[in-house]
Amino acid sequence: MRILHILDHGLPLHSGYAFRTRAILKAQQALGWDVASVTGPRHGDSDAGVEVVDGLTFHRTIAPAKAPTPLGEWREIRAFSKRIDAAVDAFRPDILHAHSPVLDAIAGLRVARRRGLPLVYEIRAFWEDAAVGNGTGTEGSLRYRLTKAAETRAVKQADAVAVICEGLRDDLIARGIDPAKIMVSPNGVDMTLFGTAPTRDAALAAELGLDGGDVIGFIGSFYDYEGLDDLIAAMPMLVAKRPAAQLVLVGGGPEEPALRRQAEASSAAGHIHFIGRVPHDQVERYYGLIDILAYPRKRMRLTDLVTPLKPLEAMAQERLVAASDVGGHRELIRDGETGTLFPPDDPAGIADALSAMFADRESWPRRRATARAFVEAERNWSSNVSRYDPVYRALVHPSESDKS
Structure with a gap:
């Protein structure tokens, strides 16, 4: 199994997001899967187009020129999509696995549809709610509602959805998403x-x-x-x-x-x-x-x-x-x-x-x-990561999944 992860940012940056990602990638490697990642424009500048950090391969995206919302976001999506597409050529994945925020899913979906690859979208928090929590957004504002609509659309277009907790799963079901499409991949610890x-x-x-x-x-x-x-x-x-x-x-x-x-x-x-x-x-x-x-x-x-x-x-x-x-x-x-x-x-x-x-x-x-x-x-990643296996296999080999 070859999985290309699509990320907002990653190592060597230090954050809860980066450490959860590291735990997932390391646990998947331990299962014998081949993994690589593409980080988006918000990761920041990098001296190399491809970096290996802690035994993990990251393809880096050059950030486009800044612009006001929403032009800036669309520039990011376009640049990110091009970099994901190049990483697909280099890595030849079986599946794309995009992690929130929703910009990553939108960029990944463009490539997935063009390349005929299945895409899993994993949500760690809703971007609109994270903005409220960080003090950069207001609940119920126009931007909040547009972001929520984009999130819902990305979930509907993804082939499968992973969330980190039951609260997010229940919220998506309330939006009309089929429960069978959603798996819970809870936060875990690399012991x-x-x-x-x-x-x-x-x-x-x-x-x-x-x-x-x-x-x-x-x-x-x-x-x-x-x-x-x-x-x-x-x-x-x-x-x-x-x-x-x-x-x-x-x-x-x-x-x-x-x-x-x-x-x-x-x-x-x-x-x-x-x-x-x-x-x-x-x-x-x-x-x-x-x-x-x-x-x-x-x-x-x-x-x-x-x-x-x-x-x-x-x-x-x-x-x-x-x-x-x-x-x-x-x-x-x-x-x-x-x-x-x-x-x-x-x-x-x-x-x-x-x-x-x-x-x-x-x-x-x-x-x-x-x-x-x-x-x-x-909550141990060495065992939690096995939850992805049936989802990946059902998407990569749908006929076998139908037989079972």
Whole structure:
């Protein structure tokens, strides 16, 4: 089986998107499949037309001249389609596998129809909802509605559709998409990368003033929908209950300046530590310092529909997880077993939940083991990737599928 993946971006860039892609490609290689990828104009400049990163081949697209919406997007689609077409000549795939956003699907569909190749479209989040979550779009606006219509059209034209969670599947079914056309390929963890519990770096703990502290942490991107303002707002209440409480925030993003101002004005300012972005190979040092990873996502369409990756990575490393009670988290976390759920958009509720977790340290070994076992059994990419096999085979050999 030869699969050409069509991507917004990929390695060596570091993002949840890139790491999910790496996990899929590596797991497919382990099954003996031949894989290659094409990254779109938004990946950024590359010195080479084709790059091999971590044993994976990426064909790069040169970004066209920028232009206002929608001309800019159509230029991107045209440039991307040409590059995908050239990659098809070079790689000779059996199947095209496009990953969201929808621009990738539109570009891939142009090539698929011209070349007579089947196309799987995999949706990790709806682009229109991601724009709202990132603060670059407004729900219900003309652009939102046009993007949603393009998404629905691409799903209808694709030969098969994969989604990362039940929330996205249910939404597509409500749009009139045949349930039989949709498979769920849930977020998973590459246990070769995240399957080992990190050791505590005593020197780093001392440097940050965390010795003897009850340490809460967040490692990721600082977007509004992540609810980090609620976590910071919870700190004075948590410190009143747990004077040794410390909050460590690792990463960065558009909300960072506002969050720093909020923290500086807080009565718990001395308990809040901004680390900034750190190299990927250093992230494990910070995981090792944190007792509880907190994910206080706000309640909105994006967070109710989409499951995040970070809580699974934390569970795999035997970290405790606390998260807001939104739909995406409920697909991953069983309250009181694999993690703790607290009310969304509620700083007091966050403080109460975290305080209760620190007061119940006796349960921590059991909860850590239960969470890791869940990831290993149900969210491990080495087994999750097998879900693609019957879909690919039905598209590449439809007559054989009909016989079965």
